[in-house]
Amino acid sequence: MHAPDGFIDAPVSAAAGLAAAGALAVSLRGARRELDERTAPLAGLVAAFVFAVQMLNFPVAAGTSGHLMGGALAAILVGPFTGILCVSVVLLMQAVLFADGGLTALGVNITTMAVTTTVVAYAFFRGLVTVLPRTRRSVTAASFVAALASVPASAIVFTLLYAVGGTTDVSIGKVAGAMVGVHVLIGIGEAVITALTVGAVLAVRPDLVHGARGVRQKLKLRVNGELVDAPDEEPAPVPAAARSPRKVWAAGLVTSLVLAGFVSFYASADPDGLEKVATDHGIAEKAEEHAAADSPLADYGVEDVDDARLSGGLAGVIGVGVTVVACTGVFRAVRRRRAGEEPGAAPPSSTTSSTTGTSV
Template identity: 80%
Template sequence: MHVPDGFINAPVSAAAGVVAAGAVAVSLRGARRELDERTAPLAGLVAAFVFAVQMLNFPVAAGTSGHLLGGALAAILVGPWTGVLCIAVVLLMQGILFADGGLTALGVNITVMGVVTVVVAYALFRGLVLVLPRTRRSVTVASFVAALVSVPAAAAAFTLIYAIGGTTEVPVPKVLTAMVGVHVLIGIGEAVITMLTVGAVIAVRPDLVHGARGLTAPLKLRVDGELVDAAPAAPAAAPAAGGSPKKLWIGGVVTALVLAGFVSFYASASPDGLEKVAADKGIDAKVEDHAAADSPLADYGVKGIEAPRLSGGLAGVIGVGTTLAVGTGAFWVVRRRRTAAPETV
């Protein structure tokens, strides 16, 4: 759903840029409460993983594909404030290095794909875990539903922005129907990916999943006919949950590299939901060339390398590495600011 330059006029794109900048600024402050020495590296990994999985377009209908947006996944794994920052880092890397998503439309993309997906998904997720049994399975079920709803919500948000500042005269109801219809299907894929990923991390390190914290109800014992909380678990169990997440981090990095460097070659070549709707309805009539169209990595290929598999795989690996480095560095800075100035949190 990367919006290119030319879909939305300059004034509305600028306004969306202000909204996105404000959301990022607020999220930087909020992320200080979410990040610690263990979760800061995980947040960088989440950004890199989202970048990798976004390269894996999957077919959803005849001639249409979809890909992960990632807002729900990021919010559940590392928290909503940090989740917005993760998606913003991904979109920034994609726009600058790979000419994916217009640079003047960066604010639109962050608002739609980052802010809207995170807010909708996390609000729904928290509501569900409050009413569902306090188990790990409930977290995975809630993540599925939250991710599913977040995608058509983002499509509706794009339609609203188009209604305000679209550069073509396509009737808004037609755009809304087409966008929401196809993105409901894409949302199913998003939900499956999110559920499986959250479930996998919970199975290994539940203590690192932001959305799973505090969900385990204390063990109850019946004493003299009354239920009382059991004694806390023995301290010997603490290192397993509180130790270094190094193995998870390494496994996640390897997975992201394999997905971007190898599996991405087999991704669907069909246009994604927005591209398909834009072509069918005429929204793309005034699309503009990307400012970074001559980038050495434009269109997820390395310029000068003729072999498509090698070119695309190398570009994916570079993208994962760059996103990981930029994301991890940014989150460590946020974490250190929290440590240096706890009174401002």
């Protein structure tokens, strides 16, 4: 649902940009609390995975496709504040490198696809895990519902922005109905992808899922023919090698590269939900040419590479690599900032001095 330039007028686009900037500032502060030794190494990978899966448009209706937005998935895996940053970096990379989503519409896209989806999904998710049994199955089920709710919510926010600053005189009621209707269908796909991914990580490393912290599968004992919960015990200490997320990180990176570099060739070529609604209601006529239309990676293809499969695959691999590097750099900087603000943290100079033994 990447809005191009021209759909929404300059004043509303600027206001959405300011709102998005404010949300990112708040998220940077919140991410300092979320980015610990478990979350920080995976945050960049989550962004790269979202980028890769967004290349996989899936059919949802005749002549219409959809793709993952990723807000729910990112929020549940690494936390809501970090999740907003993950999806925002993906949207920035797509707009600047691949001419996907307008540059003046970047604030609109961050507001609808990063902020709205993450906030709505995490609110649904936390509400559900509070009332459901504290099991891994409940976390997976809550992930499904949260992701499903986040997509039509994003469509509603876009429609509200269009009602205020739309550049075409169309019936907002018809646009709203079409947007919500098609994005409910897209939300089902989003929910399936999110639940499968969260469930897969839960199966191998539940401690790495931010939304599942504190959730443990209860052991059952059979007493007099009935199953009862076993008494709680202190978990045994886990060796450092077993706690390392390197295997999960490597598996996730390889998966992202395969999805973006190979599977993306088989994605649906039909327009996504927003494109379809815009075409049907005359909104698409106002779309402006992208400022980065001449980018060597525009439209997810590598310039001067004639083979479509190779061109798209290389663009996907480049996108995954750039996204993981950019996001990892951002999150490392945020993590260092948090470490520097923790009580008792030694300044860099004193650390260097004590390590080297140099005296003045």
